[in-house]
Amino acid sequence: MAFDFATPVERRHPEGGYASQKWHRYDAEVLPLWVADMDFRSPPAVVDALKARVEHGVYGYGEVPATLTAALCQWSARHYDWPIDADWQLWLPGVVPALHFAAMALTQPGEGVLTIAPIYPPFLAVAERTGRLAQQAMLAEPAAAGEPWQLDIDALEAAITPQTRLLLWCHPHNPTGRVWREDELSQLAELIERHDLWVVSDELHCDLLLDKDACHRPLAAMFPELAKRTITLWAPSKTFNLAGLTSACAIIPDAALRKCFAAATKGFLPDGNVLGLVAAEAAYRNGESWRQALLEVLREHRVSLEARVASWPGVALSPPESTYLAWLDMRQAGLGDSPAKALLEQVGVALSDGAAFGCPGFVRLNFGTTASQLEAALVRMDRLLKA
Structure with a gap:
């Protein structure tokens, strides 16, 4: 079965009906790559099981x-x-x-x-x-x-x-x-x-x-x-x-x-x-076939992210061996004490601040999103990190 990991899912419902921490914490123009929450629809088998349980009505x-x-x-x-x-x-x-x-x-x-x-x-x-x-x-x-x-x-x-x-x-x-x-x-x-x-x-x-x-x-x-x-x-x-x-x-x-x-x-x-x-x-x-398809997507995104980081002076990445989270060392990137704050305020990309993890100067980036959404965020980061 083919699964769609490419089509963006609207998570900022116009009326807030699908409120999410990831997409509603920041203003609408911000691209969020922070909390560990993917932007992919869950496996069809899960959706079908939930539909059947909801239909029961009790x-x-x-x-x-x-x-x-x-x-x-x-x-x-x-x-x-x-x-x-x-x-x-x-x-x-x-x-x-x-x-x-x-x-x-x-x-x-x-x-x-x-x-x-x-x-x-x-x-x-x-x-x-x-x-x-x-x-x-x-x-x-x-x-x-x-x-x-x-x-x-x-x-x-x-x-x-x-x-x-x-x-x-x-x-x-x-x-x-x-x-x-x-x-x-x-x-x-x-x-x-x-x-x-x-x-x-x-x-x-x-x-x-x-x-x-x-x-x-x-x-x-x-x-x-x-x-x-x-x-x-x-x-x-x-x-x-x-x-x-x-x-x-x-x-x-x-x-x-x-x-x-x-x-x-x-x-x-x-x-x-x-x-x-x-x-x-x-x-x-x-869910196993969906999981295997997801892993292929995440591997591709990891490669894309590694290549991008290599073009950013002062930024280092130890390629993650698991999950969809990348831990970036930005202490030498010239973004001050809080690179996460600089990226948010200057180019509208929301990442997790490393200070909350016990390591100021680092950021955590969630690449569990569509290729188009990831690329849009990386293009914004280019404007600041390649400067």
Whole structure:
């Protein structure tokens, strides 16, 4: 089946009927390439499943159906070579709440929650919001232009104190796009065990590996000894563009840990989004051909973006190995302390400010849009960055 990833979808409805954070935060003349929200229609199988559920006409309190948990078990076995049980799954309205509930369930006020920057901004807010001690290490910057960011295991070790109890990990990594190598993960696993840490592994972008034939391996699957101390977070939201339907899943093999985490959520979360659960099942059951077509588009966009960055003096890019997010170093581009602000104000392109990720001078660019929309934004950026 052919899928249309080329035709722009009108997301700025004239009357605001399809209000979106991405397209309505800024004025109408701004081109938004910021929040991790693609501009592609979700898979037809998902749309058809939602239409059928809407047609039913009754949207009462739902339950997580056994057909959904079975679909995710099958997806994990097929794509990650990790047989999981349906009982391990706790479905939630999003990954960000799960990060916070993990901190509340697994640590006490004043204990340390460790993150590694640059990182998706909600990671950096978990400790403060839950009354825990914020701790942070930094990744190692690329040794040369075009090379990847690296896990600095020594910096991570140095950031750990007797108060450290929980590591928030991102695998693959947002915003750098890194797919961690086995040797890096092996060092990480040894450190987690030695310091007796809990770990939350946010694997939200794991189905968008851009190198052909690349396969994701969950942290808890690669190192079974970590399973008893690991909460793995998955969702169809990024892969299938379902973010607004708020369905995510915590995979927790250890029964005691699962019970502890579930108890922390009681009274704080609504029941499952009935449409989100339908969409998730349709995506995992029937979305694979669409996903493969999407990956081809994203690979092409990555190539286009790499070529463009090469023409911008003072801008560096480590090509992302996963997802549709590019992490650009603009510290030498002559745009001042906030390149994101300069691009927004001077050429009307909205990118995510690296300061929110713990790295001022960087920006995150979302290339999960049509080729024409991406090119229009890059032409605008040319006017400032080639000057």
